[in-house]
Amino acid sequence: ENILIVDDNYDMLELLQRNLRSLNFHTYKAASVAEAMNVLQYSAVDLLITDLQMPGGNGLELLEYVNGHFPDMPSLVITGFPTVKTALKATKLGARDYLSKPFTAEEFKNAVFSILRNDSPVENKKKGAAAKTANTYGGMVGASPQYTALIDVIERVKDNKATVLINGESGTGKELIAQAIHTKGVFASKPFVAINCGAIPENLIESELFGHVKGAFSGAVENKKGLFEAAEGGTVFLDEIGTLPMPVQTRLLRVLQEKEVRMLGSTRSQKITARIIAATNADLMQMVREKQFREDLYYRLNVVTIETTPVRDRPADIPLLINTFLAKYGKEYGKPAITIADDALKALLGYNWPGNVRELENITQRLIIMADAEIQIDHIPAFITNPEQQHLYNADSLLLSLQEAEKAHILKVLAAVGNNKTRAAEILQIDRKTLRAKLG
Structure with a gap:
């Protein structure tokens, strides 16, 4: 315990x-x-x-x-x-x-x-609940062999500062794994600083990571501490590491080699003690071959590798994840006793979850909104129960315009709520007038 x-x-x-x-x-x-x-x-x-x-x-x-x-x-x-x-x-x-x-x-x-x-785990008697108690660890839940192997790796690295590279599809919980490595280890009391490298403009990424001194560039009106310095003694999590521009990759390599960082515009370097955990859904080795990612940086990051497993390859974890989300969002939406019928659960188990845990969480949240005391098969979106409609929410259908993707998502939500436009607008957080306009 x-x-x-x-x-x-x-x-x-x-x-x-x-x-x-x-x-x-x-x-x-x-x-x-x-x-x-x-x-x-x-x-x-x-x-x-x-x-x-x-x-x-x-x-x-x-x-x-x-x-x-x-x-x-x-x-x-x-x-x-x-x-x-x-x-x-x-x-x-x-x-x-x-x-x-x-x-x-x-x-x-x-x-x-x-x-x-007096507080031994009690078997969950809800319909659709897993037969065994969920194995929870650092905010994660699972019972599959892949989950057990993941926890074993985390246990081995959590108390040292070896650099970790997490590979896996989008939605597989890479940041949650990084947080578990941090919070379960001896450095848990130190800062955990996360940054999505792909979400920061290229001209600002160096300043965000390494900091800058006053006057380093136009608009630098005061000294600013970088994330490596802010995470002193703790962990820096670099998500989407493959999106870093080459000049920033070079500077990051120097940080890993020399264990020190220099602010933009400064002539002095400062020692750092933060651990670095990087994550990517890209094939970094392929990027190395295409000269898009530095080979020496790849090997510096790849001291310990954690490969995440897609949800479709660990079906034993799906009932546990669903029960976790039912408890979490059921309480949030005022339905703490909500359950799921066996046939509804079976339908969810039969879906391939291209969006992984993130998609599973979002769908469960919507089902709780739509259902009353129990989630029935009729509440499950048609694109899940009917394979012919899965193209409406296929994560591999990337070659769409933004307008087409938006419309496909709206149609998917409408199908999920039986074409109830009021409820669909509530889920999409727009008004009915905007909904009609977007449907054209």
Whole structure:
């Protein structure tokens, strides 16, 4: 099990961590409510242990956050200022036990084991749910052999700063993998800085990555810290690395070789300690052969390679992913008990998901909007249930104008909602008048 310890007293944090490690638990530490919320957002936690009195937000606020966002997560409260009032509040917010400082190691051990024994995973009885409990890790979920192999690689690299290159199709969760490497390792308390290299204009990418000094170029009115410096001690995630212009590739190679960065316009270099994780959906080796990507940079980035698996090649993970999205968006849309019928789930399992997890998440979100208590087969878009209509949402149909692609998407949404234009406009976040105009 993974246990999150929250206390502003670092000595107490270290003590509790040592005790838990001796009991073979994996631990996360946080010294404030804000840090704890960040850990909870990106990590799978089985038990929360929190102090109540902390600066910048107290433990009751954290319990309220957990109660709202992770209602099944048990918690143990520890405090040096016990009162009946706070004990009652903590209990109402889901705390399973309450320890007053000072307490013995045996009392602490008994409290932890008592809570975890009473909170063994319960099989999901919803229709269409997977027969086994989902294996969660760093915000990811799965049970397939490919998923297990991925977690094994992450476990091997998370505590060192080896450069990692993540290859895979769009929508396979490359950034989520990078976040898991960061948040699951010993550098989790340091910054995680992500940048989409393909989304930044070519004339700004160097400034974004390396920073600049005042007067380095027209418009540089003050010194600006680059992302490598901002991520000091943590992780820089470079998505779509294959889109970097050649001059920037050359500078990045120098950063990897010399472990230092120089701001634009500066004569001084600065040592960096950030780990670099790069990702791409392009064939970098082919780009090397075509002289579009530096071969020496490719090998510098390719110290550890992680190949993501398309959703169509790991069908065992699809029910788990769907259940995860049902829980997430069902709560968001006021339908926390929503389920999916067996025939509807079967239809989703039969689709090849060209857009991978991203597409699966978006479709599940739309199904929750359209359904009431249970997602039925009639709610499933026709392009999924009818192979002849899959061209309306085929990720390989790239040779379309923007107008054609937009119209195809609108037709797909209309098919999914039984030609209900009001509901389609709501999903597309446009008004009916705009919808009619775009359909021509």
